[in-house]
Amino acid sequence: MKLNERGLLIVLSGPSGVGKGTVRKALFDMEGHDLVYSISMTTRPPRGDEVDGEDYYFVSKEEFERRIREDGFLEWAEFVGNYYGTPKDKVEAQLKQGKEVVLEIEVQGALQVREKTNDGVFVFIAPPSKEALYRRLLRRGTESNETIQKRMDKAEREFPIAHKYDYIVVNDEVTNAADRVLAIIRAEHAKTERSIHKYKELLGVDFSE
């Protein structure tokens, strides 16, 4: 069932501290898939041994702004004077190769992607409870109480946005959560709307009825 099949755009998103990154890593460690990580484009200069086209696509401010004008991003944002975004054409090229492109982004970015694409699969990674989220933010140990409180407030504003996603995966345990995401990917490929064309080819069926 994988021959010449278009890949899926998987948007993993959720509040800060929920463990999107660890779920994504666990997902990539699993077998039986052809996942790739979407590479962002940025105007910030490369750091250390960062490689263009691997860590980021490094472009000039002019180039980035030209792409914005040409609607060339699934989502983009500006942070401390630099642009960051997900280039449409790069993602599209990977999807055409049959790769599942995983986008791990903030809630606001996911909402932008939602508006730009019809065939993304939107997964909201949720904490098992507010307390669990708070504990995770504390455990990072790098932030002030004030920053943690700000993140919690932001998370609470983002919780209700879950209803705009296709799936909600509670990150109770990282392997479970990644397992659920993998099940979602498999199920999405079996969805009739996605598989009917191949099925038609396999069986030579006429759906003119």
Add this chain to the structure above:
Amino acid sequence: MKLNERGLLIVLSGPSGVGKGTVRKALFDMEGHDLVYSISMTTRPPRGDEVDGEDYYFVSKEEFERRIREDGFLEWAEFVGNYYGTPKDKVEAQLKQGKEVVLEIEVQGALQVREKTNDGVFVFIAPPSKEALYRRLLRRGTESNETIQKRMDKAEREFPIAHKYDYIVVNDEVTNAADRVLAIIRAEHAKTERSIHKYKELLGVDFSE
């Protein structure tokens, strides 16, 4: 994510010879689920050591016809003078207990169920090719060429009905197919429309927005 959760009604269906039964058996042999098989109601008398409430619910013709009048079946049919059907109340009781109720039925029966319920998950089991289906029917070795041809003709009429199902699972290899069905069950539980209420409870989120 399983506490007090309503089970799913999984309708496994497809043309005769496609291997619905073997996929269902492989599915039940897998771990990590709470699947039950829906028990049919029939007016035919018990055979051998068949047990009422285990193999079938054995009822009188009058009882069955009363249930038909009261819209008490998800689907029913008459075969050689006997009624067979899936009783709504029994299925509903199992779903409420959080069990996934698997219904393995013919295409016409599945279409009846589709009309009677909103929350079923409809999976069309498809052969990998027409030739493969033909070979499987031949391999049974119990039927005349004429019967096999009739089954093939019926299958060809049923192929296009796949577009009325939620998912198409090609039975290329039985473990693969059962694995895909299990992924579908897991993904369906994570669907926002199904999981949002529990999510709301977990996080105390107000979705009035």
